[in-house]
Amino acid sequence: MIERIQSEGGEEVQSYTYENIETDDQLPVHLFLHSTHQVPNHWHDSIEILFVLKGKLQLFTKDRYTELNEEDLFLINANDIHAIEAEENNLVLALQIPIAYLIQIEPQIERMSFGCNSAAYGREEQVKFDELRALLAEMMLLHYKRPQGYTLRIQSLLLSLTYLLIQGFRSQDQNTEKLDDKHRERLLRITSYVKENYNRNINIQQLAQQEYLTVPYLSRFFKEYMGTSFTKYVNAVRLDRAVKDLTLTNLSITQIAHDHGFPNLKSFNAVFKEFYRQTPGEYRKTVLDGRSRFQKSSASHFNYFEMNPSQAFESLFKYLPDKSVPAVTTLPAPHAKRSSHVSVESTPVTEVDHTWKKLMTVGKAKEVLFAEVQKHMQRVQREIGFQYVRFHGIFDDEMMVYGENERGEVSLNFAYSDSLFDFILTSGLRPFLELSFLPSQLAGEECGTIFYKKSFVGSPKDLGKWNQMIHQFITHYIRKYGIHEVRQWYFEVWNEPEIRIFWPDTYEAYCELFVSTYHCIKSIHPELRVGGPGILSITLMREDWLTRFVRDVRERHAEPDFISIHNYPYDEAMSISNEEIQVDFEQFPNLVFQRIELSADTGYLSQVIAKLKETVSASASGYTPELHMTEWNSTGSHRDLVNDTCYKAAYIVKNVLENMDALHSFGYWTVTDLLEEFKMSAELFHGGLGLMTYNGIPKPAFYAFKLLARLGDHCIDRGEGYYIAGNDKGLQVLMYAYVHLDALYRKGDASFINRTNRYDVFEEDGLTELTLELTGIRSGTYTLKRHTINRQHGSAFDLWVQMGAPVHMDADTLDYLKQASCPRLTVEQVEIKDSAYTLVSTLSPHEVQLVELVKGNQSYTSNKNEKGIISM
Numbered sequence: 001m002i003e004r005i006q007s008e009g010g011e012e013v014q015s016y017t018y019e020n021i022e023t024d025d026q027l028p029v030h031l032f033l034h035s036t037h038q039v040p041n042h043w044h045d046s047i048e049i050l051f052v053l054k055g056k057l058q059l060f061t062k063d064r065y066t067e068l069n070e071e072d073l074f075l076i077n078a079n080d081i082h083a084i085e086a087e088e089n090n091l092v093l094a095l096q097i098p099i100a101y102l103i104q105i106e107p108q109i110e111r112m113s114f115g116c117n118s119a120a121y122g123r124e125e126q127v128k129f130d131e132l133r134a135l136l137a138e139m140m141l142l143h144y145k146r147p148q149g150y151t152l153r154i155q156s157l158l159l160s161l162t163y164l165l166i167q168g169f170r171s172q173d174q175n176t177e178k179l180d181d182k183h184r185e186r187l188l189r190i191t192s193y194v195k196e197n198y199n200r201n202i203n204i205q206q207l208a209q210q211e212y213l214t215v216p217y218l219s220r221f222f223k224e225y226m227g228t229s230f231t232k233y234v235n236a237v238r239l240d241r242a243v244k245d246l247t248l249t250n251l252s253i254t255q256i257a258h259d260h261g262f263p264n265l266k267s268f269n270a271v272f273k274e275f276y277r278q279t280p281g282e283y284r285k286t287v288l289d290g291r292s293r294f295q296k297s298s299a300s301h302f303n304y305f306e307m308n309p310s311q312a313f314e315s316l317f318k319y320l321p322d323k324s325v326p327a328v329t330t331l332p333a334p335h336a337k338r339s340s341h342v343s344v345e346s347t348p349v350t351e352v353d354h355t356w357k358k359l360m361t362v363g364k365a366k367e368v369l370f371a372e373v374q375k376h377m378q379r380v381q382r383e384i385g386f387q388y389v390r391f392h393g394i395f396d397d398e399m400m401v402y403g404e405n406e407r408g409e410v411s412l413n414f415a416y417s418d419s420l421f422d423f424i425l426t427s428g429l430r431p432f433l434e435l436s437f438l439p440s441q442l443a444g445e446e447c448g449t450i451f452y453k454k455s456f457v458g459s460p461k462d463l464g465k466w467n468q469m470i471h472q473f474i475t476h477y478i479r480k481y482g483i484h485e486v487r488q489w490y491f492e493v494w495n496e497p498e499i500r501i502f503w504p505d506t507y508e509a510y511c512e513l514f515v516s517t518y519h520c521i522k523s524i525h526p527e528l529r530v531g532g533p534g535i536l537s538i539t540l541m542r543e544d545w546l547t548r549f550v551r552d553v554r555e556r557h558a559e560p561d562f563i564s565i566h567n568y569p570y571d572e573a574m575s576i577s578n579e580e581i582q583v584d585f586e587q588f589p590n591l592v593f594q595r596i597e598l599s600a601d602t603g604y605l606s607q608v609i610a611k612l613k614e615t616v617s618a619s620a621s622g623y624t625p626e627l628h629m630t631e632w633n634s635t636g637s638h639r640d641l642v643n644d645t646c647y648k649a650a651y652i653v654k655n656v657l658e659n660m661d662a663l664h665s666f667g668y669w670t671v672t673d674l675l676e677e678f679k680m681s682a683e684l685f686h687g688g689l690g691l692m693t694y695n696g697i698p699k700p701a702f703y704a705f706k707l708l709a710r711l712g713d714h715c716i717d718r719g720e721g722y723y724i725a726g727n728d729k730g731l732q733v734l735m736y737a738y739v740h741l742d743a744l745y746r747k748g749d750a751s752f753i754n755r756t757n758r759y760d761v762f763e764e765d766g767l768t769e770l771t772l773e774l775t776g777i778r779s780g781t782y783t784l785k786r787h788t789i790n791r792q793h794g795s796a797f798d799l800w801v802q803m804g805a806p807v808h809m810d811a812d813t814l815d816y817l818k819q820a821s822c823p824r825l826t827v828e829q830v831e832i833k834d835s836a837y838t839l840v841s842t843l844s845p846h847e848v849q850l851v852e853l854v855k856g857n858q859s860y861t862s863n864k865n866e867k868g869i870i871s872m
Contacts, residue, residue: 026151029158030096031143039084040236041228046096047114048076051136053315055090059083068119071315073129075116075169093140093316097158105162113171128168134319135161141317144743147764183221186211190222191233198237199261204230235271238262242272246284253280317751337769342717342724344731345776345835350715352725356656357709359432359667360386361631363675364393364453368420374427376672376692380702381427384709389424390432390630390667392495395439395469396455402439402469410468414476421477425485432490432630432667434534435470435517442466448504453676459505459513466513467520474524483525492564492630493517493532498539507545511552518558531562534630537608538570540615550619562626562664563616568636569604571597598635598746602738605632605655609662631669633689638678641687641750641758642741644797646846649700649789650738653848656708657723657734660715668705672696683755684809685797693796695814700848703794703823707734707787707850721770721843730854731777737768737843756805758797765845772839779832782855786826790847793824 030046036057050059056069060083061076068074076082078099102109118129135157142150142157189211194202208218222230242260245251251259257268257280272280360380367373368391380386394417395401405411424431437455438447442465447458460466478486497503497510510533518530539545546563553560601607612627634651635643642648656666673688674680674695684693691702711734712727722735745753745761752760791798799821800806806813830837830853841849 027143027154028098028101029154031094031139031154033091033093033140035090036084036086036092038086040233041081041083043079043081044096045078045100046098047078047102048097049095049116049132049136050074050076051093051095051133051316053091053093055086055088057084057086057090057092060085066117066119071118071133073116073118073132075114075165077113078110093136095136095139097162102162105159106166109162109166112166114165114169115171116165116169130319131164132161133316134321135164137316137319141320141744145764146742186221190218194234194237198234198241199259201263202234202261234261239271242268242280243283246280253284256280314751337771338719338721339771339773340717340719340722341773341775343775344716344724344726349726352711352713352715353661354708354711354713355661355664356666356668357384357386358665359388359390359628359630360429361390361667361670362672363391363670363677364396364398364451364455365391365420366393366396366398366416366453367391367675368423369416370674372694372696373672373674374423376674376690376696377429378427379696380671380691380705381429384705386429388432388490388665389429390434390492392434393437393455394433394435396437396453397440398453401473402441404441404465410465410472412469412472412476414473417473418480421481425481430485430489432492432628432665434492434495434630436495439469442469446504448501450501451677452679457502457504459509463513463516467516470517470520471524474521474528478524487525487527487529489529490562490628491521491528491530492534492562493530495534496536496566497533498535498545507548511549511556514549515553515556515558518553518560529561529626531560531625531628532564534564534566536570537565537567537604540565540608540611546612546615547619550616550623554620554623559623560625562628563612564628564630565608565612566631566669567605567608567629568631568633569599569601570636571599597748598741600740600743600746602654602740603658606658606662609659612663626664628665628667629663630665630667632666633669635689636669637687638689639681639687641685641753641755642761643687643689643701644685644699645758646700646789646791646795646798646848647739647741647759647762649704649794649848650736650846652701652704653708653734653736654738657718657736660718660723668701685800697796697814697818697821699797700789700795703789704848707789707823707848710787710850710852721768722772724772724774730782730852731774733772733839733851733853735770735841735843735849735851737765737845737847739763739765739845756801759791759845762845767845768843770841770843772841773836774839775836777832777835777837777853778855779835780855782830782832782837782853784828784830785850785852785854786824786828787850787852788824788826788847789849790824790844794822796821 033053041060050068050073052068052070052072054070056067059066059068059074059076061080066074099110116129116132118126121129139154139157142154190207193207204218205215208215211218213221219230222233228236238260242256242262245256245259246253249256253268254265257265260268262268262271269279272278272283360377362368362373362377368377368389377389393399399416399420400413401417403411403413421431437450437457438460440456442460442462443456443458444461447456447461449455450457474486474491493514494510495502498507503510514532521528521530533546533549535545535549546565550560550563609629616623616625616627632655634640634648637643652668659666668691670689670691672692672694673686673690675690680694681688684695684697688694690699691705692698711723711725711732712729714726716724716726716731718724721737722733725732725734739762742761742763744751750761788794796817799817803813803817809817837853839851841851843849
């Protein structure tokens with residue numbers, strides 16, 4: 001018996017006999033979602049209402065057994081002992097209302113019992129339960145969305161719910177026997193004694209003497225109120241502890257049996273098999289085999305490509321009168337005010353390298369040969385300007401690089417790759433070359449495939465031929481472009497090797513590939529830059545994978561010149577089977593969010609960077625490789641509908657400004673929606689990850705980078721929601737109003753987003769007024785340019801919605817979208833007197849503004865003795 005429950009935050013907390021209900025900080029109740037496998041007998045001084053949203057479970061109360069299916073409701077009276085079992089995935093809404101709170105509403109309620117079990121009634125009799133479902137739905141929505149005044153509204157709903165219970169669900173038999181204080185205290189003493197002494201010989205005779213009871217009476221008493229025999233309860237407690245040691249330690253099974261109170265191995269085996277239907281040895285092997293397969297990594301279960309909108313809330317929110325946030329207050333929206341005083345003259349100036357501009361990313365190598373992708377890259381280069389480009393699949397069969405002659409010798413073809421690198425270099429870029437994936441001729445039987453346009457993943461079946469390919473490939477480009485050019489390239493060995501869909505082999509096999517490839521490249525020229533491993537942030541934050549990797553490869557004299565990671569802010573990631581992967585890649589894009597949970601931490605990127613630096617620094621004294629983020633985004637989903645909105649502009653600006661120059665590069669994933677990892681969507685605004693749509697319409701994300709590119713190379717000041725820079729053209733003030741995704745959407749629920757309405761999935765927020773007092777500026781007349789990205793300006797998606805969201809658009813309409821959806825630009829002349837200027841800006845949610853302050857031909861200067869904008 002597994003005595004645990006999955007809490008709302010994902011933690012496992014130990015179940016216990018008496019449950020002390022902890023109410024929410026701002027509410028007198030506990031309202032939460034949870035998944036459960038098994039919860040042993042327990043009770044609490046609260047009424048509990050269970051609403052099954054997904055799956056099914058078995059509920060055991062003192063006098064009955066009830067099977068609950070999707071959409072069933074059940075009320076557990078206060079102090080009623082109950083237990084839960086479930087054999088499949090489930091999601092349950094639970095509302096726990098302390099009796100102490102209900103007594104304040106209705107003093108007589110402590111003497112009442114309620115009968116509320118929708119499973120006992122037919123479809124035509126569900127109307128009275130629907131009223132309860134609607135109240136629970138609105139409460140849960142308010143609880144997650146948290147608009148202004150939501151606590152007052154929830155408490156009013158609680159009053160309505162209490163009224164419905166008293167009027168419609170009050171039991172006629174009010175003499176139902178309840179667990180009195182005397183019996184409750186006795187059960188607490190007994191169960192506490194068992195848990196404190198489970199690893200010793202527990203003698204029921206001695207326990208009966210302590211309670212001044214006979215053994216038969218104690219046995220009957222325990223069975224009556226706990227629903228199980230005393231012996232089975234003791235065994236369940238012992239098993240719960242023993243299972244942890246089975247899965248988390250290398251102790252022998254005999255030792256585990258002894259440590260947890262079982263008299264001998266035979267007894268342990270018998271009890272274990274009764275509960276788990278297999279022996280302890282079989283159970284341990286099953287768990288360990290699973291861990292080996294998935295490389296002991298919670299992240300290795302993760303597949304961010306098939307992110308399907310969770311329908312778990314469908315059973316709940318369909319009872320709302322409409323799919324909108326209930327109006328809970330007539331007060332105006334919050335108007336946040338922030339003020340900062342910045343002395344431009346006295347503030348120390350920091351030189352900025354803008355390392356976010358070092359790296360752009362596109363999908364796969366073959367796609368860079370597409371004329372449309374080249375147009376997108378060239379526009380990005382003209383208007384933003386990057387130094388490197390990273391992509392997958394240089395060795396995919398589509399690139400036709402690898403081949404073997406009739407003697408089985410490696411024979412390479414550089415026709416496509418030459419065209420690829422010629423274009424990259426003439427565009428002012430250099431390759432950040434991901435060495436992946438396998439050509440089919442090097443893929444062994446254990447290898448898999450990934451993407452709509454198949455790439456082969458796994459260990460090469462002939463590592464020698466892999467190295468010959470690498471050696472000939474790099475040598476060819478040294479001859480073509482010269483060693484001075486190629487030693488400025490980056491060679492990244494593979495992509496996310498801790499994730500089984502990218503690396504179905506073992507951790508050790510990846511280390512072997514890395515070390516062998518490293519030495520192969522270094523044998524060509526020691527100054528060629530080799531690194532990796534490009535792991536996910538969730539792996540970095542939760543495991544020691546990177547620490548192990550750096551240690552293990554350095555021990556084999558392969559010291560990475562750079563360490564690369566990918567940042568997608570996921571808190572939870574669940575496993576997906578190989579069968580699902582194959583099916584989902586074929587059916588994509590019908591699947592959008594698949595079993596994920598986005599982080600509630602708005603500073604997630606900063607936390608990842610700090611963890612990366614700490615990990616690398618601790619791995620070896622004096623080891624200082626370059627640190628690159630070769631992919632980052634707010635999501636890994638190619639069908640997340642917020643990707644097309646103004647949210648992305650604020651997200652990008654916030655994260656770049658908060659982490660300016662914190663790493664050697666930040667490769668935003670990706671430049672364009674035109675990529676063939678999945679079958680292309682017929683929808684123009686389908687939630688693609690690109691800065692531009694597949695036909696080249698810039699999104700707010702594109703313009704966010706364009707405004708970032710206008711910042712000067714000197715940082716004067718930064719603060720919450722703003723960044724002040726300067727260059728020889730003047731001062732630049734970049735401001736943003738970031739609003740985070742709400743809790744429901746972060747959990748994968750897409751109930752409140754659709755093709756045209758994409759702004760109801762954010763936390764409640766209003767206008768932001770930002771006042772910056774700038775001093776130390778030379779007096780005079782200045783030109784003030786204000787660039788604005790918001791839902792009215794700079795958002796092709798919002799303009800498309802205003803046009804009626806047409807499915808089919810002719811060339812004129814598309815042209816209009818491209819031209820009309822640019823940021824707003826206003827220009828005015830301002831007079832600065834007494835060396836001070838007050839800049840006041842009002843920003844709507846997700847808005848980004850750049851204010852440029854220029855005085856004729858006068859220049860900003862970092863030298864305080866020269867005449868310039870900051871000079872007196």
